[in-house]
Amino acid sequence: MLTPAQVQHFGARGFVVVPRFLGADEVAAYRDEAARLTNHCYEQGDLVAGWGCVVEPLGCGILDAVPERARSSRAAYLALRAQLSPPRLALCTLDRFGRCARQLLQSDRACLLNEQYIVKPPRSPRAEFAWHQDVLYLSEPQRRHAIVSVWTPLDDVCEANGTVLLDPFPDPARPGVYPPQDCAAATHVPAIMAAGDALFMDGRLRHCSTGNASGAFRTVYMPQFSQAPIAAAGAGRGLAALAVPLGPL
Template sequence: MTTTTDTRASLVTPEMLEQYRTEGYFVLPGVLGEEELELLRSGAQFSIDKLDAAMDEAGVDRIGINARGKRYFSNFIYHDRPELRRFLFGDTMADICRAVLGDSAYLFWEQYVIKAGDPDTSFAWHQDSGYVHEDHEPYLTCWIALDDVTEENGSVYLLPYSRSGIRSYIKHVADPVTNDQVCYFGSDPGMPVTAPAGSIVCFSSVVIHRSGANTTDRMRRVYLAQYSSEVIPAKGSTEPQGSFERFLDGGEVVAE
């Protein structure tokens, strides 16, 4: 679907962009309507079932950073559920990408991040870039709350640039038990971001962040969409890492 540039007023204000530049993040509270939320929620259980089936086949309860019945990081669900493309390449994400990345943007990564009610669902301090490699421009993470997010159910905690002093990729080490990539071992607990369902937390891939455990009896569901201004090659390769479907060209949506 090729469309012309959206002429609506941007969701992203100049003040938000300045905060992104100086601190690495901004929050769009409650910007998604019920229709968009239900579209994204529709793929959540499918993403869990897909990983559970993979664990069944392998005869294990952990695959990578996934733990059965606890936490799930299920990526590229939009390949199985193409209706999600309406959101990934729709007006809301085009608006955010134009504001942050400019007139050229690619979809880099997509995944559901789901935590069941279990104390073993926290996620360690990391940069999203720490799961890629050191040789790329920082990209944009859109952390989309599908449920009301609280500290009790596993909110994200950020270390803004002014608190971490870090604005670029730093080395990560793997946790031998959880397989999490970890880059910070200090005492700062981070800034909790609590937000209602339909909110989007936008932050740079070099912002250090973590998430707490879900100590409630309900799922905490997040949809993650990441976009870059360039094609990032896989480490040691000329082949792209991730999805890299062209989204914006000259400010116009060109994704099919």
């Protein structure tokens, strides 16, 4: 669980870093899954050009099929994820990550929205992400449900190997509202983190990431959570992504 001070920091600035969120065994388990999924993606094409460095356990094609029920049923989701890794890994995502996300989202209907590994190969300066806000990937009606992303490095990260740069909320009273001018360099906060730390980000937080200039892979696990299930745009039927219920607080 997050402390009151951590929840307050998140609300005021749009993010909070929790040191040593994962233990060494959990980091190793997520890294092992990421390596297997990344190898599968390399068999299909270039990780940067073809996949954009984003590897989704349920979306990379390593599974023969993803039943629709697994997108919204906790039991079906856990059964499907067990085909890839030991059950404790998916339980960690739903329960440990999920409890903290539910604190921040303040909702009994909070659910897992998406999960992905962000893998930047060695010497990949093009493996960068421009300034953006995650919430803007959703349509305007979908944005009524807040989202939280948990950027969790499985390797030590710094600006040299592709960490995120954060632009804290300029006005806590108006979270996610930024001046129209370009980002001011003076406000940027680089996330210098150790493997197993967790960066909780409000979906309205402006951020970007650098390329990987190092000689080693840089891997991050990032589950995302929504305040409630988000319906698909258009006809309003179905789900925009996942809507897997979380464990209790």
